Structures are given as structure tokens and as C-alpha cells.
Amino acid sequence: MRYSFLLIVLSLLIAGCTGKHTDDVSPTPPAPKSAILVFPAQNAVCVSGAVVSQLNSTIQFHWNDGGNSDSYTVVVKNLLTGDTLATAAAGNSADVTVSRNTPYSWYVVSKSNQSSSTAKSETWKFYNSGDGITTYAPFPADNLSPAMGRIITVPSSAGITLSWQGGSVDNDIVDYDLYFGTTASTQLYKSHIKSPTISNVTVNPSTTYYWKIVTRDSNNNTSTSDVAEFKTN
Numbered sequence: 001m002r003y004s005f006l007l008i009v010l011s012l013l014i015a016g017c018t019g020k021h022t023d024d025v026s027p028t029p030p031a032p033k034s035a036i037l038v039f040p041a042q043n044a045v046c047v048s049g050a051v052v053s054q055l056n057s058t059i060q061f062h063w064n065d066g067g068n069s070d071s072y073t074v075v076v077k078n079l080l081t082g083d084t085l086a087t088a089a090a091g092n093s094a095d096v097t098v099s100r101n102t103p104y105s106w107y108v109v110s111k112s113n114q115s116s117s118t119a120k121s122e123t124w125k126f127y128n129s130g131d132g133i134t135t136y137a138p139f140p141a142d143n144l145s146p147a148m149g150r151i152i153t154v155p156s157s158a159g160i161t162l163s164w165q166g167g168s169v170d171n172d173i174v175d176y177d178l179y180f181g182t183t184a185s186t187q188l189y190k191s192h193i194k195s196p197t198i199s200n201v202t203v204n205p206s207t208t209y210y211w212k213i214v215t216r217d218s219n220n221n222t223s224t225s226d227v228a229e230f231k232t233n
Helices: 002-025
Strands: 036-039 045-047 057-066 072-078 082-091 094-099 103-114 116-118 126-128 139-145 151-153 161-169 173-181 188-191 198-201 210-216 223-225 228-232
Touching: 036 103, 036 228, 057 072, 057 103, 072 094, 082 094, 094 103, 139 223, 161 173, 161 210, 188 198
Parallel strands: 045 126, 151 228
Antiparallel strands: 036 057, 057 094, 072 082, 072 103, 103 116, 103 126, 139 161, 161 198, 173 188, 173 210, 210 223, 210 228
16 A cells, blocks of 8 residues: 555646656747749849839849848849849848849748747749840850769769750740859850750869850850859768
């Protein structure tokens, strides 16, 4: 009987300690979720903001809250120059002045006052139009693979495959030129490639390579991608 009583007392003490320990643990604050982009729409052409000058206009970017967010940063990139503009916003919109007759990409970073984590939205592209434009240059190729900083193994027989993603609001891409080499000032490797991929590109072990893509449309408009760099082992 005494033994049973001691077991009951011990069980109560353990339960009490366990409950107290659980109550002392602070809940992890929820991380922000990715914003949902609204405007400018993906691959939009006739984006017309408030014209500031012959060269610039101000566009009001819009997005929806994905959840658990208190502030945002909208990042707008000029796809011709690679320059970026980062604008802070407390709400779901921000005014950004950009160049006319120029392709851009944009995304939103969501932030929370309760969490150090951030969340990045999808990246959309658009063309900020201007006066008298009837055709548009293609977007610079992106999603280059191998991507920047990759380390790849040289195949024993055939060469490697390079691939990328092209885009044009006019849907009139004709072909691509590949610039490829072991220095950042790449040389033309092959021109008038009809599809966004090329196989059997010869590489050597323990070498750093640089490459970029020039996209051409039916009106002979061109755009140039960023230079990607990868290494072989």
C-alpha cells in the first residue's frame, strides 16, 4: 500500500514538472509568406505609368499580402543595364520611376516585425512602353544552366549541354547567339541557334568558363543576358 502511494506521488511530481517546462517554452513567431504579384502583370507590354519626362515614367507596383507580413521591399531590375532599384513599402504598393521603352523584371521581399525571416515572391517581367513603339526587343535570356557558381564534372565522352530560357512579348524570337570562353570578355562560339539549348560543348577539367546569350527577334532587335560563370572539376 505504501509502495503504491509513493508511485502516485512520484507520478504527480513528474507530470507537474513536465507541464511547467512546456509552458515556459515561447512559441516561434510565424515567418512571413511570399507576396502575390499583381501589377505590372507577367510579360505585360502596354505598361503606362505617369510620364515624368521623355525618358522616364513612374509606375505604381501592386501586390497582395501572402500573410504574416508587416513591410515589403520591391526590387525592380533594368534588363538592359542590369541596374536594380530597391524601394521600401509599408503597404501593398510602391511608386518607382523607371526608364521608358525598356524591359524590366520585378519581385517583392516580405518582412515581419516578429521574425528575422523574409520571403521572396515570384519574379515577373514587363516592358515599360513609350511613344511610337510598335515592336519590342526580346527579354534577355535567363535561367542559364549551368548557373552562376556551379561546379560540374566533365563527361568522359561528349561535351556538356548549355540551356537557357528566352522570352518576348511579341513571341517572335528567331534565334540565339552563344558567347563562350575562359575569360569574362567572352567570344562568339556559335550564332543563329534555333532552340534555347546547345549540346556537345567541349570543356576541360579544372577550368572556369564564362558564357552569355544574345537573343534575336524577327525585327532584328536583340538583347543580351547576364554573363554566367561555372567551373569544371
